[in-house]
Amino acid sequence: MVSQTKILRKGLWMMVALVGILVAACSKMDATYKDFIKDGEIRYSQKPDTLGISPGHNRVKAWLVAKRTDVSKFKIYWNDRGNSVEVPVTDAFETDTLSVIIDNIEEGSYTFEFLTFDREGNTSIVVDTVGYVYGDEYISSMSNRLISQASLIEEEVIISWYTQSNENAIRSEIRYKSQDGTAHQIRVDAGDMETIIDEEPLEGSIEYRTVFLPHPNAIDTFYTDYSPISPVHSARIYNAFGFPETFEDTQYNHTNQTTPANVVIGSGEWRFDKFITARGNAADRKNGNGAIRSSAKAQCIFEMLYDLPNGASKISFYHGTCSSDGVSQFRVEASQNQGATWTDISNGGFTNTANLIHREISIDIEGPVRFRFFKLETPDCTTAACRMNLDDITIYDLPNK
Known part of the structure; x- marks a missing residue:
């Protein structure tokens, strides 16, 4: 009986010691944890749900969707964070689509990083997307739509076109002057194969250019230089x-x-x-x-x-x-x-x-x-x-x- 009592007492003291060790350990962990949260719980601003880049001529339109009531400003980085823009969210934004035009960007492909700030200054998680900027290199690749034949027959100009092979070319534009100097412009859609000017234009006044849209969401259209059209008299x-x-x-x-x-x-x-x-x-x-x-x-x-x-x-x-x-x-x-x-x-x-x-x-x-x-x-x-x-x-x- 004595031996069992000693064993029970010994076991009890061991349990007490173990509890003491655990309490001490927890106290240390609490102290460490408090060091991390002494400034309060970490909070994040609203992460952009939807975002994108609409390309342009040495510029882009960067946009994101976020509740204006939850966001005080947003920031965008590009060029490996070598460049950035910060935009305050004001009443000028009438919808939850927030956007900014970023100018003076060299032609090329870039990764754009988006983040938002809430009213308390907390930032969101960074979300990125890839966008392209068009410039002189793209412009140098453009060429006017090819003309198969331009004829002046009985005071009427008939222009026959080759099929438009460049899918980025959305239309062409012809300008000319009447004999009295009145200026005119004609739209030629990409699928048009023939254009008729129902008068004899002033000699040397017919010119045309082709209009390009390099991306469906592009904010800029691109134009070739005007080229002359010299109709052949009934040839x-x-x-x-x-x-x-x-x-x-x-x-x-x-x-x-x-x-x-x-x-x-x-x-x-x-x-x-x-x-x-x-x-x-x-x-x-x-x-x-x-x-x-x-x-x-x-x-x-x-x-x-x-x-x-x-x-x-x-x-x-x-x-x-x-x-x-x-x-x-x-x-x-x-x-x-x-x-x-x-x-x-x-x-x-x-x-x-x-x-x-x-x-x-x-x-x-x-x-x-x-x-x-x-x-x-x-x-x-x-x-x-x-x-x-x-x-x-x-x-x-x-x-x-």
Whole structure:
């Protein structure tokens, strides 16, 4: 009996000691915990439920949805937190959609971080999203919608368009003046294939540009420079001879850069002398998928081997340097004696640059005629190559022929 009593007493003292240890430990934990919460319970402002970036021209519209009654201001960081803007929430915001226009941002992709502050100065958890800013690089990629033909027939201008291939191009705009100087503007939707001006405009007054919207939510539209439209008086494209020559037809191909060859292409038989067909290469400057490309530094010729019977009133085409090649020059020449002699119709020639340029040469040649493109030799080329691209050749006959 004595032994059991001693055991019970011993057990009781052990329990008392254990409780003492626990109490002491809890006291220390309470002290530590109080150190953390001595300023009160941590609170957060309302986290933005929905947010986004609407891109623009070197600017964006940043927006978020949050209850105005719960938010005193919001802040947005971008450029790896190198830049920020802080916006107070005032009665100027009539809805719970809070927004700000951020200007003077360089073109590129950015991560934008959003956080809000409540009336007591507590901040929300950071929420981020990615947005893009458009600028000069995007503008340099834009080009006017292509015109298939513009004709002046009986005091009416008929403009035929190629299909709009750029999905960002939402419309084009034509402006012109009547004979009395009255200004007009015409909207051309992306799906329109023909535009009619039901009067004869003042000569040289017709211009057009194309309007781009790079993103469905963009806050800015972008415009190309105005380009002239020079309607041909009742002239017609030589459609029967396969013009315009777009070099898109994959049924023909010429890739030999050194050996001249006579090749039947969409617009007839041409002589490829150090010119080759070029398709599917992003380095070539072209409309669509196909063009032709000259060799590096040598003299190169692309020549018609047949005559157009009804003379010619105009020839148009696109040209530019290939890839990052150096500049080069070329002439456009015509022959009225089946290629025995050639006459420069390009007033000394043109220079290829890094932009795809549209050229129109108005001429008045009666009777059978053929043409060639003569790329000049460039022995002093400043880069490894001075190649050129040529695309979308269109030839018009004389009016009333």
